[in-house]
Amino acid sequence: MTEFSSCEFTPPDGDKPSRTGSRVHRCIDRFRWEGVVVQQYKSEAEHWRGVVRMVLAGESGERTAFHVRYFEVAPGGFTSLERHRHEHVVIVLRGSGEVQLGASVHPLGPGDVVYVAPEELHQFRNPRGTEPLGFLCIVDAVRDRPRLADVPLPGC
Numbered sequence: 001m002t003e004f005s006s007c008e009f010t011p012p013d014g015d016k017p018s019r020t021g022s023r024v025h026r027c028i029d030r031f032r033w034e035g036v037v038v039q040q041y042k043s044e045a046e047h048w049r050g051v052v053r054m055v056l057a058g059e060s061g062e063r064t065a066f067h068v069r070y071f072e073v074a075p076g077g078f079t080s081l082e083r084h085r086h087e088h089v090v091i092v093l094r095g096s097g098e099v100q101l102g103a104s105v106h107p108l109g110p111g112d113v114v115y116v117a118p119e120e121l122h123q124f125r126n127p128r129g130t131e132p133l134g135f136l137c138i139v140d141a142v143r144d145r146p147r148l149a150d151v152p153l154p155g156c
Contacts, residue, residue, distance in 0.1 A: 025056060031070065031094065031134050041071070041079065047148060050077025050126070058141055067139050072132040073097060073124055081123040086143035090114040090124070090135045097126040097133035108133065121149055 025033040032038070033054065041051035051073050058067030070093075073079065081100065090099070092112045098105050099114050100123045108114070108124075116122050126133040 021061060031072065031132075045080075048078060048080045050074030051079055056136075065141055067141050069137045069139070070134065071124070071137055072134045073126040074132055075126055075129045077133075078125040078127075079123055080146060081121065081149040082146040083119050083121045083149070084144050084146045085118050086140045087118050088116050088137055088139040090116070090137050092133070092135045094134040095126065095129050095131045097124060097129055099124050108135075 025036050028034045033056065036054045036056060038052050038054055041048055041053050051071060054070045056068045056070055058064055058069075071079070090113070092108050092110055092114075094110055096107070096109045098107050100121070101114075101116065102121055124133065124135070
């Protein structure tokens with residue numbers, strides 16, 4: 001049996017989108033996909049540093065109820081300390097770092113899975129890494145906007 005990574009698999013009909021719109025985003029370099037734009041995490045601000053994102057599914061005409069995004073947090077980088085009504089799941093693919101969930105901080109490494117519950121204050125950080133902390137984030141396609149930590153919960 002031949003072993004391969006998901007970045008090396010070639011589907012029988014190549015890279016062409018199928019007549020139904022199905023497609024393969026070919027991994028062309030370490031966690032970079034052909035046809036997927038590397039975007040800034042959010043508008044430039046002081047409450048985050050060293051984060052990029054790539055939307056793998058959900059913003060190219062798919063009719064999914066979810067989006068799949070890949071994030072990288074550079075060494076010394078961090079996402080916003082925020083909360084929102086929607087839940088999401090994060091799956092770490094590379095590097096190491098930590099996640100703050102409420103008042104607790106948990107170490108993270110490849111293969112770890114994080115469930116972020118609605119309204120849970122959270123932040124992903126790479127304080128001591130020598131390579132990016134890279135993770136998939138699966139989130140509802142229709143969702144509310146995050147609120148920074150210093151913004152009170154609705155009705156408070």
